[in-house]
Amino acid sequence: MTTTLLWLRRDLRRHDHPALAAAAAAGGVLPVHVLDPHELAGAGPGRLAWLAATLRATAESFGGRLCVRLGDPAEVLAALAHEVGATAVQVTTETAPDGRARDDRVAEALAETGVGWLATGSPYAVTPGRVRNLAGRGYRVFTPFERAWRARGWPDPAGPAVDPGPLHGPALRPWIQPEASAILESWLTSCPIRLPAAGEAAALRAWREFRDERLDSYAEERDRADLRSTSRLSPYLALGVLHPRTLLADLAGRRDPGAAKFVSELAWREFYADVLWHHPDSLASDLVPALAGMAFDEPGSRYDAWRAGRTGYPLVDAGMRQLLAEGWLPNRVRMVVASFLLKDLHLPWRLGARHFREHLIDYDVASNTHNWQWVAGTGTDAAPYHRVFNPVTQAAAADRDGGYVRRHIPELAHLPGPAALRPWDHPAGHLHGYPARILDHATERAEALTRYRLAVGR
Numbered sequence: 001m002t003t004t005l006l007w008l009r010r011d012l013r014r015h016d017h018p019a020l021a022a023a024a025a026a027g028g029v030l031p032v033h034v035l036d037p038h039e040l041a042g043a044g045p046g047r048l049a050w051l052a053a054t055l056r057a058t059a060e061s062f063g064g065r066l067c068v069r070l071g072d073p074a075e076v077l078a079a080l081a082h083e084v085g086a087t088a089v090q091v092t093t094e095t096a097p098d099g100r101a102r103d104d105r106v107a108e109a110l111a112e113t114g115v116g117w118l119a120t121g122s123p124y125a126v127t128p129g130r131v132r133n134l135a136g137r138g139y140r141v142f143t144p145f146e147r148a149w150r151a152r153g154w155p156d157p158a159g160p161a162v163d164p165g166p167l168h169g170p171a172l173r174p175w176i177q178p179e180a181s182a183i184l185e186s187w188l189t190s191c192p193i194r195l196p197a198a199g200e201a202a203a204l205r206a207w208r209e210f211r212d213e214r215l216d217s218y219a220e221e222r223d224r225a226d227l228r229s230t231s232r233l234s235p236y237l238a239l240g241v242l243h244p245r246t247l248l249a250d251l252a253g254r255r256d257p258g259a260a261k262f263v264s265e266l267a268w269r270e271f272y273a274d275v276l277w278h279h280p281d282s283l284a285s286d287l288v289p290a291l292a293g294m295a296f297d298e299p300g301s302r303y304d305a306w307r308a309g310r311t312g313y314p315l316v317d318a319g320m321r322q323l324l325a326e327g328w329l330p331n332r333v334r335m336v337v338a339s340f341l342l343k344d345l346h347l348p349w350r351l352g353a354r355h356f357r358e359h360l361i362d363y364d365v366a367s368n369t370h371n372w373q374w375v376a377g378t379g380t381d382a383a384p385y386h387r388v389f390n391p392v393t394q395a396a397a398a399d400r401d402g403g404y405v406r407r408h409i410p411e412l413a414h415l416p417g418p419a420a421l422r423p424w425d426h427p428a429g430h431l432h433g434y435p436a437r438i439l440d441h442a443t444e445r446a447e448a449l450t451r452y453r454l455a456v457g458r
Contacts, residue, residue: 002027003086003167005077007034008066009099010123011092011240012058013200014161018121021162023090029164030084032067033058034076035180039102044358046327049191050198052184054239057199059175062164068176070183073102074109081115084167088116092240095128095273096365097280124270125154125244128277131270138278140287142381145274146267157249193327195361196235203236207247219257222265223332225315226403230330231262234362237269244269269367275380276366283369286378291385294455297346305438306341307355309409312437314421315395316340318408325408327361332398338375339389343448344439349376385452388445395421409434 004023008031011017023029033055040048059066069076077089089110094103107117122128131148132138139145176184196202210231214221221229236242244266251259279287286292305311309320319333329337334356341352349372356368373379377387399405402420406413411434412420423429430436 001166002088003084004029004118005081005084005086005089006031006164007073007077007089007091008032008058009092009094009240010238011121011243012054013203013241013243014061015200015204016157016159016243016246017092017162018158019090019092019119020164021158022118022120023088024162024165026088027165028167029090030067030080030086030167031058031062031065031164032069032077032080034073035068035070035183036073036102037070038072039098042354042357043363045187045190046193046195046359047361047363048187049193050195050235050327050361051239052187053195053198054241055184056188057202058241061161061200065164065175068180068184070177070180074106077106078110078113078115081110082113086115088118090118090120093119093122093127095122095124095277097276097283098365121158123240123243124273125248125266126152126270126274128270128274131274138274139271140275140380142268142271145271146264149267149270150263154245154248157243157246193325193361195327196232198241200241203233203241206236207231207233207242207250211250215258215262216256217258219261222261223330223398224400225318225330225333225398226401232328234364235328238362238364269364271380272364272366272370275370282373282379283365286376287370287373287380288378291376291378291452291455295346295451296348299347299351302345302438303341303347303351305435306337306345310435311340311439312424312435313340313391313395313441314402314405314409314412314423315399316391318399318405321408323356323359327359330398332394334371335375336389336391336394336398338372340391342376343388344391344441344444346444346448346451349373349378386449388448390441390445392422392441 004026006020006023006029011019020029055068069080081089094100110117126149131145131152214229218229221227233242237244248263248266251263276282306320309317311317315333316337319329319337322329338352341347342349353368353372357363370379374381377385396418399421402418405420411432412423414432415423415426415429419426423434424437
């Protein structure tokens with residue numbers, strides 16, 4: 001019998017875990033997570049607290065046997081393998097560019113010490129790079145990708161929780177390195193946001209609740225910010241607390257509009273990961289460079305107002321405040337606040353992507369990058385640059401009675417019904433300190449279109 005290190009990254013769960021099953025089949029398993037300062041750079045306190053809470057729940061699910069260490073993964077894993085006599089490191093395959101480069105470096109360092117490297121599965125139902133067109137290339141448009149993705153299908157779930165088995169070799173105590181424990185505790189105690197319940201059991205409860213209570217109306221209501229209409233599973237998917245394959249298996253055979261739309265949203269996540277696999281340079285540059293000559297403003301006080309949720313446009317401000325308070329916001333609101341940054345403030349999408357990377361507890365590098373490029377008109381399925389979200393008409397559709405705005409903007413809680421969406425039209429609209437609009441949307445829309453025509457030479 002041998003010991004295998006199971007290096008957990010975006011797979012913090014016990015159920016439906018092919019890498020865990022493969023490691024356990026070879027002998028005893030020591031699950032380990034490495035707090036890599038390089039990887040955590042750019043994550044804000046809310047994201048760090050969500051990771052800490054999830055690691056704590058994961059440790060409990062493994063009966064306390066989750067080793068958490070701090071440092072460079074190549075050095076940490078080599079030292080740990082020597083310490084416990086592990087012969088191999090098992091991982092779930094990483095597909096994002098930085099993760100792939102890191103894994104190549106770690107595998108090479110382990111090989112020098114005689115420790116094997118084994119990769120199984122991925123964080124996706126279909127591993128990025130495997131859905132290809134007839135010419136053998138990846139897709140850059142979602143609809144044909146989704147058709148091919150559905151036609152290809154995905155494996156069944158790997159099964160229930162696997163017993164890691166007994167360890168062989170020296171006993172390891174404590175499981176969590178004191179330095180790492182202190183860091184996790186500091187992240188939790190200084191958490192500035194309201195976190196959802198962490199861990200796999202909580203994620204499965206959230207999934208069952210959504211499936212049984214809200215999935216039937218999902219297709220019609222998913223864009224309603226004022227309703228509890230979405231699954232809010234994305235924070236669990238981001239850290240692999242749930243695997244999408246688990247959800248897809250639960251929906252097998254359903255053809256109703258709600259289930260079909262939910263599966264389509266999972267396909268978007270897989271599509272962006274696939275695009276990033278084929279086009280790793282799109283992290284740093286536009287997938288479609290047609291707007292390379294676009295003129296942008298310098299970030300200043302208006303950018304600060306956007307980040308703080310004080311633009312004077314209630315739906316934009318409610319979204320940005322929810323982001324700061326919860327580390328999450330509905331997809332429709334994400335598009336509205338993104339359009340405001342790009343088309344009203346005339347700022348580059350990378351500023352917004354960086355802000356979301358800092359605050360979103362469901363941060364996913366592929367989805368974040370390519371959703372921002374979609375709004376910017378420089379990515380896949382690019383929305384034409386001249387498609388500009390009107391923050392007032394979008395509010396009327398997404399927050400019909402103003403409940404979402406009142407929930408996140410206390411200064412407007414006194415305004416009845418849809419009056420909260422247009423406080424400038426109400427005599428008491430600014431009575432409690434809500435700011436006046438920092439710009440005129442119609443004027444800035446016209447300016448955005450002028451800059452677009454100049455950029456493309458029209």
